[in-house]
Amino acid sequence: MSPDRSTVEQQQGTSDGELRQSAGENGASGPSTLSVTDNRTGKSYELPIEDGTLRATDLRQIKVDPDEFGLMSYDPAYMNTASCRSAITYIDGDAGILQHRGYPIEQLCEHSSYLEVAYLLINGKLPTQAELTDWVDEITIHTFVHENVKDFMQGFRYDANPMGMLVASVGALSTFYPDANKIKEERVRAIQIIRLLAKMPTLAAFAFRHNMGQPYVYPDNDLEYAGNFLGMMYKMTELKYRPDPRLARALDVLFILHADHEQNASTSAVRSVGSTQVDPYSAVAAGVAALYGPLHGGANEQALRMLKRIETVENIPAFLEGVKAGNERLMGFGHRVYKNYDPRARIIRKYLDDVFEVRGKSPLLDVATELEKRALDDEYFTSRKLYPNVDFYSGLIYEALGLPVAMFPVMFAIGRTSGWIAQWKELVEDPEQKIARPRQIYTGDRDLDYVPIEQRG
Numbered sequence: 001m002s003p004d005r006s007t008v009e010q011q012q013g014t015s016d017g018e019l020r021q022s023a024g025e026n027g028a029s030g031p032s033t034l035s036v037t038d039n040r041t042g043k044s045y046e047l048p049i050e051d052g053t054l055r056a057t058d059l060r061q062i063k064v065d066p067d068e069f070g071l072m073s074y075d076p077a078y079m080n081t082a083s084c085r086s087a088i089t090y091i092d093g094d095a096g097i098l099q100h101r102g103y104p105i106e107q108l109c110e111h112s113s114y115l116e117v118a119y120l121l122i123n124g125k126l127p128t129q130a131e132l133t134d135w136v137d138e139i140t141i142h143t144f145v146h147e148n149v150k151d152f153m154q155g156f157r158y159d160a161n162p163m164g165m166l167v168a169s170v171g172a173l174s175t176f177y178p179d180a181n182k183i184k185e186e187r188v189r190a191i192q193i194i195r196l197l198a199k200m201p202t203l204a205a206f207a208f209r210h211n212m213g214q215p216y217v218y219p220d221n222d223l224e225y226a227g228n229f230l231g232m233m234y235k236m237t238e239l240k241y242r243p244d245p246r247l248a249r250a251l252d253v254l255f256i257l258h259a260d261h262e263q264n265a266s267t268s269a270v271r272s273v274g275s276t277q278v279d280p281y282s283a284v285a286a287g288v289a290a291l292y293g294p295l296h297g298g299a300n301e302q303a304l305r306m307l308k309r310i311e312t313v314e315n316i317p318a319f320l321e322g323v324k325a326g327n328e329r330l331m332g333f334g335h336r337v338y339k340n341y342d343p344r345a346r347i348i349r350k351y352l353d354d355v356f357e358v359r360g361k362s363p364l365l366d367v368a369t370e371l372e373k374r375a376l377d378d379e380y381f382t383s384r385k386l387y388p389n390v391d392f393y394s395g396l397i398y399e400a401l402g403l404p405v406a407m408f409p410v411m412f413a414i415g416r417t418s419g420w421i422a423q424w425k426e427l428v429e430d431p432e433q434k435i436a437r438p439r440q441i442y443t444g445d446r447d448l449d450y451v452p453i454e455q456r457g
């Protein structure tokens with residue numbers, strides 16, 4: 001954005017408070033402005049529009065009294081506020097399009113690996129073979145965690161929620177790497193990025209083994225990223241864990257599918273905390289905490305519970321009637337952004353067959369398939385543009401992999417780590433970003449006199 005945007009022309013306007021968008025010198029595709037008339041004063045303002053967006057601070061010049069703060073915008077839940085410029089992920093929710101650095105998610109899932117996608121998200125381009133080899137090697141040799149992390153993990157209760165353990169242990173990594181707070185130094189940033197990608201699966205697997213009451217399994221650096229994770233989860237007495245390639249590939253694709261989704265709640269948390277210039281472990285811990293919430297990382301668990309409750313295909317019509325009557329929601333359907341089939345759901349569906357081939361088919365697959373078909377044939381769902389989202393089928397895969405539901409958001413967190421880091425790096429390198437500090441509309445009392453406790457009724 002040009003620095004002179006704040007020099008906005010003021011003019012006398014009409015008194016009807018009109019909002020009018022005018023094309024700029026270059027016509028409809030050139031620069032454009034919005035004319036606003038403040039009916040309180042009769043003054044008009046011409047506000048620049050760039051990329052279909054007004055700059056909120058341009059509103060500040062609109063005021064009745066020169067001493068007042070100026071106009072603000074009120075936007076709880078950031079329903080219509082862009083908080084950054086980002087070149088990482090593009091979503092067209094109406095068309096069901098998801099692209100990372102311009103590459104469609106379908107192509108990345110077909111041809112790429114999770115670590116290559118992580119490189120793409122973080123570095124902005126696909127790596128050459130040499131770059132990819134170095135990147136994977138670097139991540140592979142950083143998968144171990146300090147032995148004290150194990151002791152720290154041991155301190156949790158046997159039934160501690162693995163997401164709670166992950167929030168704490170990722171945050172704790174900052175204490176092992178005190179240099180990590182030198183976030184202005186590119187070299188320091190680079191090594192933390194490698195460590196975060198490398199150690200996240202190790203922490204997640206330790207949390208799982210802790211819940212199972214089983215000894216923690218060290219990483220096996222002969223294995224690829226997803227296969228190593230499966231080994232740390234499931235290795236027992238065998239000398240060498242050999243992951244089934246179909247399971248490892250399905251898991252790798254799940255990590256790709258969860259890698260980034262632009263400014264969702266957890267990514268916004270990472271950016272907001274990262275804007276304080278804290279180290280990236282603390283910022284990512286904030287992302288994991290946001291993902292812990294059932295509205296974000298927990299919907300796939302709800303979808304699986306729903307399928308279990310429906311139990312058989314025969315029960316679907318009655319269930320859908322209940323949904324249409326407003327008794328409950330069809331979990332794994334609908335999305336704030338996608339008003340079309342979530343492209344991630346379509347891809348997951350393909351990998352279900354591979355996983356079931358190894359693990360045996362879940363009887364819930366028939367229920368899910370039929371439920372999807374009936375819902376997509378039903379005017380209630382089509383008129384509201386409710387389609388399956390990523391969570392409709394992912395729970396079935398996780399269950400087939402032998403994971404308890406408490407681990408579902410942990411799997412999401414492993415994949416999303418690459419996106420969180422990419423967004424954190426973009427934030428740190430963006431000269432326009434400052435500490436995130438929203439405004440408020442104060443609605444409470446003012447100027448009260450303190451009342452001694454004995455005089456309070």
Ligand code: CMC
Pocket residue numbers: 261264296299323328329330331332333334335336337384386389390391
């Ligand atoms: N089942 C039944 N009706 C629904 C559903 C659903 N899953 N989702 C939305 N609707 C209806 C809703 O009742 C409303 O109907 P009406 O206009 O008659 O009042 C209409 O559709 C619009 O719903 P909304 O709540 O305004 O939509 P939203 O954009 O605020 O909500 C959502 C998006 C994902 C929270 C919602 O669709 C939902 O609750 N889905 C189920 C939970 C779920 O699957 N969440 C995972 C999202 S994907 C995870 C990720 O990308 O990170």
